[in-house]
Amino acid sequence: MDDKQLAEELRLTIGGLVRTVRAADTMPPGESAVLGYLDRGGPLTTAEIAQQRGVTHQSAAKTVKDLLARNFVRAEAHPGDGRKFLLHLTQAGRDRLADERRRRADWLGAAINTVLDADERRTLEAALPLLSRLSTHLHGT
Structure with missing residues (x-):
């Protein structure tokens, strides 16, 4: 398999895994x-969130409004620009996110345990630093 084929297989496989978990x-x-x-x-403005997510400001604002209503985030005046608000994660938001992450990890861990034998789990574990290096490199370009 050449590098382009490997890259495409990796993209498809990781993309499928991410979509399944999500x-x-x-x-x-x-x-x-x-x-x-x-x-x-840490704290971000709605505009910064929209930019990071690649969505419109209106879409990010709707999500932020829902999170504020559920006390998962709180807003405070931006120290450098009074027209903006900085959004902070509340303890309730932190707890909700931790619960979701724990549920994802438990679900994925159960699948790993069911589908992969011990040698395959070690191979997967050995691949993690490689995937992390690729991700870091791509994030920086």
Whole structure:
């Protein structure tokens, strides 16, 4: 298999895995994405969230409004621009995100345990640093 074929197979396989895991989520994709961004990167504006998600400001604002109503995020005045608000993850949002991540990991872990034998699990574990390096490289380009 040449590099282009390998790349396409990797893209299809990882894409399929990600879509399958996300389909089992109990949270709407936009909500889990916003909570994840705030968890990983700290406070953000709605415009920054929209840019990171690649959605319109209106779409991000609707998601943020829903998260505010459920007390998963809180807004405070932006220190450098009074027209903007910084969104912060609340403890309730952090707990909800942790529950979703734990549920995903449990579900995927059960599948790994059911489908893969010990040698295959070790192979998968050995591939993780390689996938991480690829991801880091692609994220930086």
